[in-house]
Amino acid sequence: MSTDNNTSAIAELIPVRDHEGQQVASGRDLHAFLGMSSNYTTWFDRMVGYGFVEGKDYITLTGEVSSKNGKNLGGRPSIDHAVTFDMAKELGMIQRTPEGKRIREYFIEIEKQTREQSTVAALPSRAQLAQMVLDAERELEAAKLQAELDAPKIRYHERFIAEMDDIITIEYFASHWGTTGPKVRQMLKDKKIAVRRCIGKKWDKSKGYMVDEFEWRPRQGTRYQEWFVVRPQHNAPRHHNGQVRQTMYLFSFHSEDLAAKLGLTQPVMFDGGDAA
Template sequence: MNELMPIQNNDGKQAVLGRDLHQFLEVSRDYTNWFKQMVGYGFIEGQDFTPDLAKSTGGRPRANHIVSLDMAKEISMIQRTDKGKQARQYFIECERKANEARDTSVENVKSVVAQMTRSEILQIAMNAEQERLALEAKAKELEPKAEAYSSFIEADGKYSVGAVAKMLGIGQNKLFRELRNAGVFIAKGGMKNTPYQQYMRHFEVKAYTITHNSGAESVRHTTYVQPSGIDFIRKKLGLLAIDPLPPAA
């Protein structure tokens, strides 16, 4: 049959857009009210249809729905028009072709397996077993590293931002800049380059007083990184972890 309206692939199942069906059936009422009435016949959201919002030409979301072929067939019958009968037959034919294609695919697989020799089948099984054993060996190889890293980020101690930058393979100034841009560190003022309160658990801030040549004193702050903060920074900035360094004194 010629394609009367586009068929959608909805998680491997055939479906049609509600507005395409509404247009083909030449329904005089607006789509939104018409679809609400159709749903009133007992169709269930999430089972028979799902909402599908798309931008209209005016830029605002326009209501649409992904409708299962079973629901589309019933809606077509409800219309009691020639267009409804035509749509229903079209959906039945679409389902028939999909089933034929699926059956043909299954038969092809069976045919290929039937033509394989016993040694070929055994070889495939052996290859699969070798891959499984290789994956298991790789997992066991990584276990000690994973445990060591977990112990490291849960340990006590603190690290300077410069040391963390070395671990992560970037410069100290760049790390400060990236953390400010990511909204982790304060960007301006007397608390610049110290973490915001919501991230404080991953850091430690120490205040110290400096005396200027004029005799005036001012308070400065130094940010240190907790072990858990290293993994937090790595994930936050999308960086690769490097071998851990000893903690700061």
């Protein structure tokens, strides 16, 4: 007899049912299949002596007719037990009979089929796969849209927050683009990007008289003024009145913008040595 036919035959004699979410078998059906000579209650009490625990391995069912034949003998409420698969397999082993071996193999086969069915049920269907693909595409589009919405914020952060302290002098800018500070300042004046402002006078020893003092400022009211910042330069000589010199710096992230505006197209390539 094949395993499937054997399983089907036993299933007719020992049907499996659900009890409070767990698959169980009837103790009376097991007793009948095993062909035990003693009555059911006596036999089951003896089996419990092998260490089975009520509430874990079995549950007592009083007043329910749960066996296959459905008979209630003796005019008293039928007592049956909902037996777990593990207990049913051990009961089969305890008997040491062909019927006991068949019971053990029967419940092992049921557990195997249950696992296989659970695995198949866990796999998504075609419709579920298609929906998963659609959901993934929607999430990707939403992420792209959010990235586009966040782009201005990111650029603002990079320019005005992350790099707010990354400034360079006009001399450094000029050397980087292969020219000089005076030439760059003249171009800034010619392009109306910056102005030279007189901030007072100082005594010139070589000339023997007072001369004007100047500082550079970005031209106000233009879009170029945000390319620069004026800050105290504490390492430069102070003015004649003791005030700290105010120096116009260029934000480094606007270097290429300024170079393009001034027509400077090729930065100097340093070799990384001391001359750099």
